[in-house]
Amino acid sequence: MLRKLRILLQVVTITLVTLLLLGIGFRVHLWAGWVAKIQFLPALLALNFGVIALIVVVALIFGRIYCSVVCPLGIMQDFFSWIGGKVKKNRFSYAKEIKWLRYGFLIVFVVLMFIGFAPVTTLFAPYSAYGRIVNSLFKPLYDMLNNWLAGLDAANDRYNFTEVQIWMRSVTTFVVAIATLIILGVLAAWKGRFYCNNICPVGTTLSLFSRFSLLRVRFDKDKCKSCGMCEKNCKAQAIDFKNGKVDYSRCVVCGDCLDRCKFDALHYTAKKAQPSTESKPVDKERRAFLAATAMAGTTAALAQAEMKMDGGLAVIEDKVAPKRQTPITPPGSISALHLQHHCTACQLCVSSCPNNVLRPSTDLQHFMQPTMSYERGYCRPECTRCGEVCPTGAIKALSREEKTLQHVGHAVWIKDNCVASSKGVHCGNCARHCPTGAITMVDYEGPNGTIQVPAVDENKCIGCGACEHLCPAREESNPFSGIYVEGNEMHHIG
Amino acid sequence: MDRREFLKHIGGAAVATSVVLSACQSGDTPAPLIAQNVIDGQGQMTYRTNPNTGDKVSLLGYGMMRLPVEGGGTLRDHPDSPIDQEMVNQEIDYALEHGVNYFDTSPVYCKGMSERATGIALARHPRNSYYIATKLSNFSPTTWSTEASKAMFENSLKELQTDHIDYLLLHSIGGETKELGSMQLFNTRFIDNGILDWLVEQKAAGRIRNLGFSFHGDPKVFNTLLQWHDEGKYHWDFVQIQMNYVDWNYAHRIEPENVNASYLYNELNSRGIPGVIMEPLLGGRLANQPDFIVKQMKEREPETPVARWAFRYAGTPEGILTVLSGMTYMEHLVQNVATYSPLRPITPEEDEFLMKVAEEFVELKTVPCTACNYCMPCPYGLNIPVIFDYYNKCVTEGKMPAGNTEAREYQEARKRFLIGYDRHIPSLRQASHCIGCGQCIEHCPQKIDIPTELHRIDDYVEQLKLQG
Numbered sequence: 001m002l003r004k005l006r007i008l009l010q011v012v013t014i015t016l017v018t019l020l021l022l023g024i025g026f027r028v029h030l031w032a033g034w035v036a037k038i039q040f041l042p043a044l045l046a047l048n049f050g051v052i053a054l055i056v057v058v059a060l061i062f063g064r065i066y067c068s069v070v071c072p073l074g075i076m077q078d079f080f081s082w083i084g085g086k087v088k089k090n091r092f093s094y095a096k097e098i099k100w101l102r103y104g105f106l107i108v109f110v111v112l113m114f115i116g117f118a119p120v121t122t123l124f125a126p127y128s129a130y131g132r133i134v135n136s137l138f139k140p141l142y143d144m145l146n147n148w149l150a151g152l153d154a155a156n157d158r159y160n161f162t163e164v165q166i167w168m169r170s171v172t173t174f175v176v177a178i179a180t181l182i183i184l185g186v187l188a189a190w191k192g193r194f195y196c197n198n199i200c201p202v203g204t205t206l207s208l209f210s211r212f213s214l215l216r217v218r219f220d221k222d223k224c225k226s227c228g229m230c231e232k233n234c235k236a237q238a239i240d241f242k243n244g245k246v247d248y249s250r251c252v253v254c255g256d257c258l259d260r261c262k263f264d265a266l267h268y269t270a271k272k273a274q275p276s277t278e279s280k281p282v283d284k285e286r287r288a289f290l291a292a293t294a295m296a297g298t299t300a301a302l303a304q305a306e307m308k309m310d311g312g313l314a315v316i317e318d319k320v321a322p323k324r325q326t327p328i329t330p331p332g333s334i335s336a337l338h339l340q341h342h343c344t345a346c347q348l349c350v351s352s353c354p355n356n357v358l359r360p361s362t363d364l365q366h367f368m369q370p371t372m373s374y375e376r377g378y379c380r381p382e383c384t385r386c387g388e389v390c391p392t393g394a395i396k397a398l399s400r401e402e403k404t405l406q407h408v409g410h411a412v413w414i415k416d417n418c419v420a421s422s423k424g425v426h427c428g429n430c431a432r433h434c435p436t437g438a439i440t441m442v443d444y445e446g447p448n449g450t451i452q453v454p455a456v457d458e459n460k461c462i463g464c465g466a467c468e469h470l471c472p473a474r475e476e477s478n479p480f481s482g483i484y485v486e487g488n489e490m491h492h493i494g
Numbered sequence: 495m496d497r498r499e500f501l502k503h504i505g506g507a508a509v510a511t512s513v514v515l516s517a518c519q520s521g522d523t524p525a526p527l528i529a530q531n532v533i534d535g536q537g538q539m540t541y542r543t544n545p546n547t548g549d550k551v552s553l554l555g556y557g558m559m560r561l562p563v564e565g566g567g568t569l570r571d572h573p574d575s576p577i578d579q580e581m582v583n584q585e586i587d588y589a590l591e592h593g594v595n596y597f598d599t600s601p602v603y604c605k606g607m608s609e610r611a612t613g614i615a616l617a618r619h620p621r622n623s624y625y626i627a628t629k630l631s632n633f634s635p636t637t638w639s640t641e642a643s644k645a646m647f648e649n650s651l652k653e654l655q656t657d658h659i660d661y662l663l664l665h666s667i668g669g670e671t672k673e674l675g676s677m678q679l680f681n682t683r684f685i686d687n688g689i690l691d692w693l694v695e696q697k698a699a700g701r702i703r704n705l706g707f708s709f710h711g712d713p714k715v716f717n718t719l720l721q722w723h724d725e726g727k728y729h730w731d732f733v734q735i736q737m738n739y740v741d742w743n744y745a746h747r748i749e750p751e752n753v754n755a756s757y758l759y760n761e762l763n764s765r766g767i768p769g770v771i772m773e774p775l776l777g778g779r780l781a782n783q784p785d786f787i788v789k790q791m792k793e794r795e796p797e798t799p800v801a802r803w804a805f806r807y808a809g810t811p812e813g814i815l816t817v818l819s820g821m822t823y824m825e826h827l828v829q830n831v832a833t834y835s836p837l838r839p840i841t842p843e844e845d846e847f848l849m850k851v852a853e854e855f856v857e858l859k860t861v862p863c864t865a866c867n868y869c870m871p872c873p874y875g876l877n878i879p880v881i882f883d884y885y886n887k888c889v890t891e892g893k894m895p896a897g898n899t900e901a902r903e904y905q906e907a908r909k910r911f912l913i914g915y916d917r918h919i920p921s922l923r924q925a926s927h928c929i930g931c932g933q934c935i936e937h938c939p940q941k942i943d944i945p946t947e948l949h950r951i952d953d954y955v956e957q958l959k960l961q962g
Contacts, residue, residue, distance in 0.1 A: 313573045316875040427929040
């Protein structure tokens with residue numbers, strides 16, 4: 001019964017979390033966003049005391065059931081462990097708690113998190129690790145499906161699906177995601193919840209409370225026939241049947257052992273098992289499981305057109321993101337440091353950004369945490385998506401007015417790239433689109449005489465990137481923008 | 495009659511017979527025959543006579559600027575597709591079969607592919623069954639030299655697979671560039687390099703039968719050339735002008751610098767110079783009228799297609815030699831052949847009606863783009879004609895978000911407009927990327943201030959996006 005309930009809850013959780021991380025649409029976030037916000041590490045970082053207290057209380061009452069039904073990485077590992085169980089049945093045996101490893105790592109993790117060393121915080125956060133796997137590996141497949149549906153919609157005059165750009169936001173993060181999936185998949189297939197019980201900082205933290213849980217798996221010594229099936233199927237390697245003991249700091253309350261025991265000798269109860277005649281009937285109901293599928297698709301490219309007078313489209317070179325001295329962090333992140341200390345790099349904001357601005361950073365200081373760049377779009381004034389979805393509060397949710405007051409960066413004009421100053425072409429596209437009116441066109445001595453070039457009022461510039469995105473400078477020989485945004489380490493307000 | 499007409503009549507008779515029989519059985523009066531409802535297309539193609547050469551030219555001329563491409567549509571829909579030669583052959587065959595004998599092309603039409611496609615299709619028919627019209631389209635400065643312009647003419651002969659051009663035009667005089675005014679540009683293209691005189695020689699040698707010009711833009715050039723005609727300096731056998739029921743009196747209402755077709759026609763007619771008409775449908779826009787205009791037309795003649803009104807209007811004046819239509823689709827060709835077989839001239843009362851329609855049309859304030867593609871390729875990658883077309887369609891089809899911005903209908907219309915915009919034009923080619931360099935302005939035969947119109951559309955889109 002516990003096992004079946006556990007599996008049902010796992011299916012619900014993993015479906016909601018995955019849908020959320022695929023960036024399907026804002027509607028999904030409205031009714032499934034809470035699943036990200038009840039994850040332990042995000043709640044801790046967001047100082048969401050309600051959720052933190054709830055998780056601790058649940059651990060004190062039920063044990064580490066969180067690790068089975070709330071943590072998506074745990075659910076993923078259970079899946080691989082189940083596969084491992086099909087290959088080799090009854091493969092587990094009791095293993096002693098490796099105290100030095102789990103507590104040692106927890107201390108290292110906490111210290112590094114406090115000093116803001118992002119790579120450790122982001123790599124080992126379990127919900128975020130799952131987030132990266134979904135974002136890097138599954139989202140492109142979902143996006144292909146989306147674009148196929150958008151094509152059907154376009155042909156049938158419906159407006160439910162719109163085409164999205166499919167692009168690899170970061171090769172490094174992609175590699176990390178694949179490596180995580182493979183390593184944990186193999187580890188779980190072989191040794192079950194090894195990661196959860198020896199490395200995962202959330203697991204170790206919860207273990208401090210689950211030791212004292214009210215409800216726990218207990219042996220009824222009278223009924224136990226010492227067949228050992230429970231120990232052999234405990235993916236946490238926490239059952240020592242010979243001594244009738246279960247290590248509650250490592251039991252993830254999955255219910256596999258209860259299911260396996262044919263002698264009704266194991267019970268998940270609050271009291272010690274009494275040698276009485278009463279016994280609970282085993283629930284024999286069966287339930288169905290859901291499965292997800294994926295499809296393949298391709299994208300098209302533009303071809304060259306000769307300079308004939310009627311017709312043809314000019315080739316548009318891809319813009320290259322400039323090397324910014326200071327990276328740009330999203331509005332609501334308050335400062336680069338705030339983001340560094342609070343973000344677990346789950347990629348939820350990256351999947352949700354409708355303008356293709358956010359992507360994971362490759363810089364070690366902010367490893368896999370979101371950074372902004374404007375080759376594919378710019379941070380539109382009416383959009384506040386990233387703050388709305390962020391479960392840790394690394395990006396605070398802002399109203400539209402508040403968001404436009406955040407100066408996340410300042411525009412810098414590059415006279416050698418600007419088509420007006422370097423080629424005498426009459427432009428002004430940056431000034432025309434600046435939402436705060438920070439750019440005015442002023443006279444300049446260009447190669448063919450006086451021409452107008454942009455002058456940026458740094459006080460007014462909010463760093464939204466409209467200028468960088470809409471600047472026409474993008475030749476093959478020099479694919480950099482004539483005006484671009486440098487980040488502000490700390491966002492100025494107003 | 496040919497096979498098609500025979501089958502049509504047999505079919506009509508069969509239906510009529512069965513209808514009559516069934517009616518007789520039930521004792522009711524017989525239902526009207528289907529064939530009776532067709533007003534136009536029951537006779538022969540109307541011809542006009544060229545006073546200079548005695549040519550009998552079909553009143554319907556085939557414009558070869560909007561040829562169909564593989565994959566469907568025109569180059570506007572699939573900018574990189576080749577011409578659908580099979581389709582072109584089929585259409586030209588049908589046209590010739592039904593009496594159309596005037597084919598107008600140019601070296602620059604369809605990204606340079608038009609002359610070849612026209613030549614291939616026409617070469618399958620006897621040379622004396624059609625008249626070829628092409629142009630000296632030396633717009634690009636690289637073609638201004640004597641050698642380059644001559645080479646362009648010789649190349650036309652080669653592509654069209656012929657040794658003579660029946661109607662040769664100086665292409666689109668009246669335009670100007672940033673550096674050269676309209677007369678200066680004309681002189682540079684045709685006088686300073688001796689090309690006009692050379693063309694007159696070619697005419698004397700029989701390689702050109704009729705010499706003329708097409709006009710867009712500054713009437714000063716038009717007037718000057720007609721003055722030369724009066725003085726006997728040069729003789730124009732024909733002139734190609736833009737004429738339709740909107741441009742007749744209201745060209746200046748669309749763009750202040752444009753000259754009314756009534757003026758142009760009268761100048762030609764008073765001199766006995768035959769006129770060739772282009773843009774009878776104003777770039778197709780007079781076939782895509784908003785509902786309230788369509789209703790008025792259909793109330794007068796329910797079975798007459800909207801486009802037919804414009805074609806009947808363009809062919810009515812006696813001084814018109816032929817009306818050019820860029821018929822991409824077979825359906826357009828069939829419809830237009832019917833319109834001119836024979837022409838039913840516009841009555842004075844219908845003329846009044848069309849002037850009223852023209853008045854309503856200019857009030858719509860659509861962008862007066864005729865999708866000629868002369869502005870393309872935009873150096874910054876914008877898809878100018880498609881942006882204008884999308885915007886214009888939304889206006890004429892009543893799809894612009896309107897009313898209370900909080901209302902459900904407004905939100906829906908806004909969503910459809912923005913998504914439709916993205917579907918028709920990829921983001922990097924949308925109006926937001928127009929930097930206002932102005933390179934396109936001088937190329938536009940309709941004198942549209944393209945950057946201003948693009949910025950106007952972009953401002954509107956921006957306004958809609960901010961409401962999200």
